Amino acid sequence: RGTQFMSPICRILFSLSVDTESLQRQIEELSSFSNAPAPSVTRILYSEKDVSARRYIKNLMALSGLAVKEDAVGNIFGRWDGYEPELAPVSTGSHIDAIPYSGKYDGVVGVLGAIEAINVLKRSGFKPKRSLEVIMFTSEEPTRFGISCLGRFTFFILNLLISTFTILTALKLVYPEVKNWQNFLTTVDGQNISFSDAAKFAGYENAQDLSSVFLPKGSYSAFIELHIEQGPILEEEATSIGVVTAIAAPASIKVDFEGNGGHAGAVLMPMRNDAGLAAAELALAVEKHVLESGSIDTVGTVGILELHPGAINSIPSKAHLEIDTRDINEARRNTVIEKIRSSALNICKKRSVKLSEFKIVNQDPPALSDDSIIKATESACKELNLSYKKMISRAYHDSLFMPGYSHKPEEFAASEDVANGVRVLAHTC
Amino acid sequence: RGTQFMSPICRILFSLSVDTESLQRQIEELSSFSNAPAPSVTRILYSEKDVSARRYIKNLMALSGLAVKEDAVGNIFGRWDGYEPELAPVSTGSHIDAIPYSGKYDGVVGVLGAIEAINVLKRSGFKPKRSLEVIMFTSEEPTRFGISCLGRFTFFILNLLISTFTILTALKLVYPEVKNWQNFLTTVDGQNISFSDAAKFAGYENAQDLSSVFLPKGSYSAFIELHIEQGPILEEEATSIGVVTAIAAPASIKVDFEGNGGHAGAVLMPMRNDAGLAAAELALAVEKHVLESGSIDTVGTVGILELHPGAINSIPSKAHLEIDTRDINEARRNTVIEKIRSSALNICKKRSVKLSEFKIVNQDPPALSDDSIIKATESACKELNLSYKKMISRAYHDSLFMPGYSHKPEEFAASEDVANGVRVLAHTC
Numbered sequence A, B: 001r002g003t004q005f006m007s008p009i010c011r012i013l014f015s016l017s018v019d020t021e022s023l024q025r026q027i028e029e030l031s032s033f034s035n036a037p038a039p040s041v042t043r044i045l046y047s048e049k050d051v052s053a054r055r056y057i058k059n060l061m062a063l064s065g066l067a068v069k070e071d072a073v074g075n076i077f078g079r080w081d082g083y084e085p086e087l088a089p090v091s092t093g094s095h096i097d098a099i100p101y102s103g104k105y106d107g108v109v110g111v112l113g114a115i116e117a118i119n120v121l122k123r124s125g126f127k128p129k130r131s132l133e134v135i136m137f138t139s140e141e142p143t144r145f146g147i148s149c150l151g152r153f154t155f156f157i158l159n160l161l162i163s164t165f166t167i168l169t170a171l172k173l174v175y176p177e178v179k180n181w182q183n184f185l186t187t188v189d190g191q192n193i194s195f196s197d198a199a200k201f202a203g204y205e206n207a208q209d210l211s212s213v214f215l216p217k218g219s220y221s222a223f224i225e226l227h228i229e230q231g232p233i234l235e236e237e238a239t240s241i242g243v244v245t246a247i248a249a250p251a252s253i254k255v256d257f258e259g260n261g262g263h264a265g266a267v268l269m270p271m272r273n274d275a276g277l278a279a280a281e282l283a284l285a286v287e288k289h290v291l292e293s294g295s296i297d298t299v300g301t302v303g304i305l306e307l308h309p310g311a312i313n314s315i316p317s318k319a320h321l322e323i324d325t326r327d328i329n330e331a332r333r334n335t336v337i338e339k340i341r342s343s344a345l346n347i348c349k350k351r352s353v354k355l356s357e358f359k360i361v362n363q364d365p366p367a368l369s370d371d372s373i374i375k376a377t378e379s380a381c382k383e384l385n386l387s388y389k390k391m392i393s394r395a396y397h398d399s400l401f402m403p404g405y406s407h408k409p410e411e412f413a414a415s416e417d418v419a420n421g422v423r424v425l426a427h428t429c
């Protein structure tokens, strides 16, 4: 298809290519702010490396001519004023925190890609009517304080009218623990450091002052996030762009088993009530119940399984599991949860182990994308002559996909795919 | 039975009772040198708490009039000279290191009880012909550097003629990793601290100088260890003393599985190769193969199971297990090991997971007690009118048992049982 069939703006975008090289270099540089040896990336909220990475992002925003602002918990905003600056801006962005031993792309391409999309638009001579804002959300991953999408949660809590599914999802992220924000400030991490002390360490002295964090209704007109797919579909089908129409409904569960422990040599098998074996059985039961759903869209994972005391010559007296299960069908996911619960109870009965905790930490419904954003993205793909596919987001929040895997050191996305994503993003904005 | 049927020495011992109160108080005091909240005890080799506990033991030895000596790695010796001091001494003792979140008695009663046995003998007016020596071995448990019975290993390596099974066992503790002692000095713990640096921290500057650690052949004429049973038999049968005739053959195995990991929401079930589920299956297979042996004497435990990266929204890409299996029948135990190995291979095939390690860390044969020590202990029990039972030691090294459980915070032994053990020990020495 030649450029003669394109709209004028699209023709400009097509001719001005994305600076793929710079973008790739920025991805590499950002990945060096990490507490894990390369190619792994570990970047924990408010850690020294996180602070350095934040500084890097703010510098890039400034270099692109954006007005940089930060709120009390470290959500970072880079604004390009439109010629009608009183209109609510369009926003785009993602996160840069990285779970332990993950990779370079998750979240990062949504932030760096958004800044590059602004660059593309600026180079094209485009002047926006609404202001455009790049947002780096302060904490996406649940690594440090056990809740995810912290930035979104605080940021959008009073911002009900924003018409994208991401915001809807964010609103559903009101975990029981953080319903009272003041309580959350004293939540501690594994090293017993409170959220507000951690924030202070990172330079956010006023994390307890929420006046700057909760924004008035209607502060933004739309939000779109560019993200790697985190699954195999786009890559396998050689499709450039995934347009997210719905988000799978995620739930997470914490389980604790307790037995009597004892010496691994001395306590005979019939006398045991091994909490570790109870946990092993439950992990396999999670897989079984997920597969029983019969749908490819049901997933379930035991990502955390910890034994206490954790010594080779001790029978585990305690076992802790954390289970993640998701589905695009909420009822089907809830059936899985109930099956997991009854398996836990049966295992306890069979093994004379105590179920000291079975806690559903969150249990969110699925969310649907806003039609206007779906349409805008589809038409951008068509005009840019890029293949696309309507998809379900299974990773909670992402609305515009390129091929790529995540949550492992070999996390990967091809430069050209990232560039295509940036093109579509620039066009959709 | 009246004292008139007892031998003269036994009559003296019987009349002079063990100072149960002091002994119990010492057990309590020693348990306060711990890195875990009471009633749990955690005391890791060469840690600050270990150093304090060592000081406490040396003081007690000195108060009992023993000549205290320490070798380069911290084996502690308290000697009471006999009236024929040129004869090889009789030795008794145990360890005071405590695995994470264990209790007050494991090892401790063998050290404090030995010192009190000396006190009993001294109060009785008894003068030993051979010198008596109380030994506190420097590291019993495998917690810090992954090998157990370190004190025994170094201490007895050139001491072949000692005629007790404990020493024989110690000789079989030559793990592949420590065949070369110089290599072992550079072995590191979980915090990357080398053995010799850790020893230095504890005040053992010359841990690399082994001239004081390896003793010449025949340095001791016998060794006996007082220990809580670490199992239910003596308590259930209301028997005072267990006389160990053989030690179960222990083996330990390290296993690592590797899969692809990925995002817990995004990677669909058929695409997964979850290393954590492979580990869960293997843990259950260990239990199954142990039970298949058909013998009550076969035991097997997965005390360590670790997932990587260990995040709720990540599919485990790596899983590490440590398996302990023991039996009084070596061939039967080896059959279990081979079944575990083939289960590991089958699980890998089924789950498309890689078996990156299957390492038998040690695989010791059972050991038999020296007949002369068995007989001496039996006659001590008879003379003291205490019920006793010939038993298998399943916890590796202990030769004289009282009722009691171990390797958990509720670890317990009744004062009277400890006192009986001390009486028998004093008499046997």
Ligand SMILES: [Mn+2]
Pocket: A106, A141, A406, A407
């Ligand atoms: Mn992520």
Ligand SMILES: [Mn+2]
Pocket: A095, A106, A107, A140, A227
């Ligand atoms: Mn992400």
Ligand SMILES: [Mn+2]
Pocket: B106, B141, B406, B407
């Ligand atoms: Mn022990």
Ligand SMILES: [Mn+2]
Pocket: B095, B106, B107, B140, B227
């Ligand atoms: Mn012990």
